[in-house]
Amino acid sequence: MSSEENGQGRKPTVAVFKFASCDGCQLTLLDAEDELLEVADAVEIVYFPEATSTMIKGPYDIGLVEGSITTHHDAERIQQIRRQCRTLVTIGVCATSGGLQALRNWKDVGEFVRRVYAKPDFISTLKMSTPVAEHVPVDFELRGCPISKGQLLELISAMLAGRKPNIPTYSVCLECKRRDNICVMVAEGIPCMGPVTQAGCGALCPSFRRGCFGCFGPMESPNTASLTAQFRVLGQSDEEIVRAFRGFSAWAWQFRQAGEECERS
Amino acid sequence: MNERAGPSRNIKVDYLTRVEGEGAVHVKLKGGQVQDVQMRIFEPPRLFEAFLRGRHYMEVPDMVARICGICPIAYQMSAVQALERILGIEADPAVRLLRRLFYCGEWIESHALHIYMLHAPDFLGVPDAIQLARTHRDVVEQGLRLKKTGNRLVTLLGGREIHPIGAAVGGFYKTPSRAELNSLVDELQWSRDAAVATASLVAGFDFPDFEQDYEFVALSHPEEYPLNEGRLVSSRGLDIDVSEFNDHFVEQHVKHSNALQARLRERGSYLVGPLARFNLNFEKLPEVARQAAADCGLEAPCRNPFRSIVVRAIEVIFACDEALKLIAEYHPPEAPRVIAPARAGVGHGATEAPRGVLYHRYEIDERGLVVSAQIVPPTAQNQKRMEEDLWQLVPPLAALPVEEITARCEQAVRNYDPCISCATHFVRVERE
Numbered sequence: 209m210s211s212e213e214n215g216q217g218r219k220p221t222v223a224v225f226k227f228a229s230c231d232g233c234q235l236t237l238l239d240a241e242d243e244l245l246e247v248a249d250a251v252e253i254v255y256f257p258e259a260t261s262t263m264i265k266g267p268y269d270i271g272l273v274e275g276s277i278t279t280h281h282d283a284e285r286i287q288q289i290r291r292q293c294r295t296l297v298t299i300g301v302c303a304t305s306g307g308l309q310a311l312r313n314w315k316d317v318g319e320f321v322r323r324v325y326a327k328p329d330f331i332s333t334l335k336m337s338t339p340v341a342e343h344v345p346v347d348f349e350l351r352g353c354p355i356s357k358g359q360l361l362e363l364i365s366a367m368l369a370g371r372k373p374n375i376p377t378y379s380v381c382l383e384c385k386r387r388d389n390i391c392v393m394v395a396e397g398i399p400c401m402g403p404v405t406q407a408g409c410g411a412l413c414p415s416f417r418r419g420c421f422g423c424f425g426p427m428e429s430p431n432t433a434s435l436t437a438q439f440r441v442l443g444q445s446d447e448e449i450v451r452a453f454r455g456f457s458a459w460a461w462q463f464r465q466a467g468e469e470c471e472r473s
Numbered sequence: 474m475n476e477r478a479g480p481s482r483n484i485k486v487d488y489l490t491r492v493e494g495e496g497a498v499h500v501k502l503k504g505g506q507v508q509d510v511q512m513r514i515f516e517p518p519r520l521f522e523a524f525l526r527g528r529h530y531m532e533v534p535d536m537v538a539r540i541c542g543i544c545p546i547a548y549q550m551s552a553v554q555a556l557e558r559i560l561g562i563e564a565d566p567a568v569r570l571l572r573r574l575f576y577c578g579e580w581i582e583s584h585a586l587h588i589y590m591l592h593a594p595d596f597l598g599v600p601d602a603i604q605l606a607r608t609h610r611d612v613v614e615q616g617l618r619l620k621k622t623g624n625r626l627v628t629l630l631g632g633r634e635i636h637p638i639g640a641a642v643g644g645f646y647k648t649p650s651r652a653e654l655n656s657l658v659d660e661l662q663w664s665r666d667a668a669v670a671t672a673s674l675v676a677g678f679d680f681p682d683f684e685q686d687y688e689f690v691a692l693s694h695p696e697e698y699p700l701n702e703g704r705l706v707s708s709r710g711l712d713i714d715v716s717e718f719n720d721h722f723v724e725q726h727v728k729h730s731n732a733l734q735a736r737l738r739e740r741g742s743y744l745v746g747p748l749a750r751f752n753l754n755f756e757k758l759p760e761v762a763r764q765a766a767a768d769c770g771l772e773a774p775c776r777n778p779f780r781s782i783v784v785r786a787i788e789v790i791f792a793c794d795e796a797l798k799l800i801a802e803y804h805p806p807e808a809p810r811v812i813a814p815a816r817a818g819v820g821h822g823a824t825e826a827p828r829g830v831l832y833h834r835y836e837i838d839e840r841g842l843v844v845s846a847q848i849v850p851p852t853a854q855n856q857k858r859m860e861e862d863l864w865q866l867v868p869p870l871a872a873l874p875v876e877e878i879t880a881r882c883e884q885a886v887r888n889y890d891p892c893i894s895c896a897t898h899f900v901r902v903e904r905e
Contacts, residue, residue: 228517231493231894232542232635238590239582239634241621245613248603259590260601261490261883278517308539311524320523333518354542354635412632416639416646421535423636451528456539 220269220368223255225289227275227282228309228337232354233300234258234274240357247361250368266292270367276302276309276337283334283343290344297363298340301353305425306459308353310337313459339459348373353423353456356408376407377428380420383411392419399439401452404430404462425457432466446470481508484867484878489886491591491601493543494893498882500863505871510863512856512886516893525846530556530815530837531642537833537848538636541895543586546579546627547826548848549640550701551833554822556642559837560813567806568644569701574654574799575630575640576700576824577792581623581664582634583827584747584785584792587890588671589616592782595884596678612674615667619789622664625657626796644810654800661800665793669765672786676769681881683866684776687858688740689749692825698757698791699750701824706753707743708774715823718832724849735854742857745829746889747784748775762790778862778888785890815841826851828890852896855889862888 224234238244238259254264271293277283290296298304306313312320313336321333340346350359359375366373376382380402384391392398392414400419402411406427413420426432432453439449453467484500495516501508521540528536537552538545550572557564564572589612590602599605606613624634629649631637639645690711692703705721706712713721724733737743755763755773766772766787775784817839823832829851836844866885870878 226495228519229894230539230542230545232539232545235493235542235635238586239620239624241617241624244617245603245606245610248606253603257488257490257495258493259491260603261594262600262604263488263490278519281515282517307519308521308524308536309519312520315524317520320520321518333520337519353539354633357634409633413638413646416632418638418641418646421532448529451532455532 219250219252221252221254221264222270222272223266223268223293224253224258224272225255225274226258227273227286227303227340228278229275229300229302229307231258231274233303233352234272236299236355236357236360240361243361247364251364268293269295271296273298273303273340274300276306276339277343278309278334278337280334286340286343295347295367296344297348297350298346299350299355299360301351301423301425301457303340304349304351304460305339305457306337308456308458310459311454312337314454337459350375351406351424352408356410359408378407379403379427379430380405380407380409380411380414380424383407383409384414387411387415389414392417393438393442397442399442399444399448399452401435404432404435421455422452422463423456425460426462430462432462433469436466436470446473482875484875484882486879486883489883489893491594491887492891492893493541494891494896496891496893498863498886500867500878500882502867502871505868507864507867510860510867512860512863514893514896516896522846522848525843528843530560530835530841530843533835533843534640534642535636535638540848540850541892542635543583543892544579544826544828544895545636546575546631546640547824547831550576550824551822551831552835553640553642554702554824555820555833555835556822556837558820558822559818559835560642560816562643562811562813564644565806565808565811567648567804568810570799570803571630571645571648572640572701574796574803575627575637577796577799578623578626578630580700580792580827581789581796582620582627583623584789585616585620585623587827588675588782588785588789589613589620591890592887593675593678595880595887596675596782615670619664619667619671622657622660622793625660629653629657641810643812644806644808646809648805648809650805651803654803658797658800661793661797665761665790665797668786668789668793669761672765672769672783672790675782675786676771678782680777680779682777683779685778685862685865687748687776688737688743689752689774690737690743690745690830690854691749691753692823692830693753694757696757698754698795699825705823705830707737708749708753709740711737715832716821718821718823718834718849722849722854724853733853734857735849736857742861743854744858745851745854746781747788747829748778748781749829750825751775751784751787758787758791759794761794762787765790778885781888781890815839828852828892828895829854850892850895852889852891852893855891856896859886859889859891
């Protein structure tokens with residue numbers, strides 16, 4: 209977003225909000241050690257409780273939202289935040305697909321709470337952990353657990369320039385090819401979620417000779433049926449295949465469907 | 474924050490800033506007396522211990538990492554220790570070395586983050602490190618470069634800074650060459666010097682006179698400053714194997730905070746983290762760190778929590794120095810990891826997260842699936858002690874304006890570098 213666009217010749221204001229999450233995606237901004245001070249010069253960070261005691265009220269030009277919605281209070285809070293942000297960007301797998309905590313969505317959350325807390329009556333939580341986009345319109349999503357620092361900086365640069373961010377929606381396989389990785393699934397028979405997972409990590413896990421576990425969520429139009437068939441060829445049980453889809457991006461509908469299909473078969 | 478007329482006043486921090494996660498502090502004052510202190514945590518629960526059940530043990534290190542974006546390695550290291558005990562795996566000495574090195578990276582990045590970006594602003598009267606950079610850019614740049622050194626070490630062994638993917642039950646998925654590790658030596662040497670400069674810088678801050686009578690709890694190892702293994706010891710004579718944790722510590726679910734606050738069965742609250750490690754293991758620190766402590770006028774035992782920022786700087790010196798020693802000793806293991814067949818059992822693990830002792834206990838079945846999990850993070854253990862600090866801190870300040878008392882309370886909480894996201898994988902506090 210250029211300064212002309214916001215109409216007042218000032219730097220765009222940025223606010224960072226947190227819901228159910230580990231703080232890792234917002235930490236990505238503080239981990240941009242080489243760029244942080246430059247970013248802080250280009251935008252006005254006006255609300256970012258993890259990093260500053262300054263808390264300026266909205267409206268904001270850009271809102272970055274981390275975390276999933278798991279309480280009644282948070283379901284209301286995201287509505288207020290949406291009203292305050294001209295552009296709302298969800299960052300990370302919790303905000304974009306409910307996160308690991310969405311594993312409760314297949315279980316009895318009351319039983320979960322009783323297992324963890326001595327006095328479950330004190331606990332208020334929703335039955336489901338859901339992505340922000342199930343509650344309010346979202347302008348852009350950054351995937352990943354955590355998000356990629358490069359993608360975050362690309363997003364900020366694109367917004368400052370008033371252009372669309374260049375974030376690929378193809379699979380991790382392309383990143384493996386680009387890195388000249390030998391395919392772990394073909395060469396070593398290691399189950400890998402790479403063929404159905406969106407790129408962005410730089411094919412990290414296959415580069416460490418292990419299978420991708422899908423932390424960037426489903427790519428655009430993933431062929432999950434074909435991957436399920438391949439996992440069976442590798443000798444994976446239905447239970448193992450369900451666990452593969454029902455992991456870091458469990459509640460993303462393509463993975464949800466793939467896991468449930470496998471469970472029914 | 475609000476101020477009521479008359480002798481009764483409420484100190485309220487409704488959203489603690491410069492901490493990891495969502496929390497609040499309420500202190501009720503009446504006529505100079507503290508009536509109540511509540512460390513409130515409204516971070517929503519994520520219920521890790523419940524959804525880990527039924528997952529395979531090989532998935533556990535990646536999953537528990539997600540409890541905390543700041544200290545994922547701590548979670549991975551406590552988990553692999555517990556799970557390897559069940560499986561009867563003895564890690565290769567080279568793997569043990571790499572784990573220690575990995576952990577040094579996390580300590581450097583986490584402590585540098587806390588010293589420069591979260592805690593120093595309190596002492597310098599600015600809202601954040603970005604404001605600080607406007608007047609002291611070189612200081613902030615030094616902090617960022619130090620933090621980056623830690624992150625580079627983590628990235629080399631784990632692929633990325635946050636939620637690294639290199640660690641496995643049995644070892645690592647891939648181990649580095651000596652040349653790869655040697656590429657970090659110059660930067661680690663710079664960082665060790667920068668950490669000494671950091672200690673000297675923060676030791677010059679103005680510290681309130683606030684000595685407390687803590688029971689310090691930390692790991693202790695016969696030869697090493699504690700990182701990834703040791704017995705659990707305390708300043709009042711506790712000395713137990715990690716597997717005895719539940720015999721000596723209890724977690725209580727209290728209404729006002731709904732945190733499962735840990736306490737010693739016999740004696741109540743205790744303190745984990747840099748102060749505890751420093752006080753219980755001072756003689757294991759390398760000469761360069763002990764000398765820096767002496768130059769800062771810091772002696773063990775240090776009982777002033779406000780000086781924990783200096784202790785963190787001393788620990789960064791240690792971590793850089795230790796990393797250099799480990800890199801010099803390193804020879805790659807024959808295999809990156811040991812693979813053992815699944816077997817049923819119960820295992821315990823405890824390591825020193827940047828914020829203190831992190832205890833894990835797992836039970837797995839004969840197929841390798843998790844039957845039960847228990848995770849006790851450092852911030853949950855320190856929570857009661859944080860409240861007790863506020864009970865002691867506030868009365869002498871009672872005549873001050875509410876804003877000043879509030880600022881001092883926030884600073885006192887930040888002494889602990891609380892990681893509420895960690896504590897809250899099982900913690901929930903109702904908002905008023």
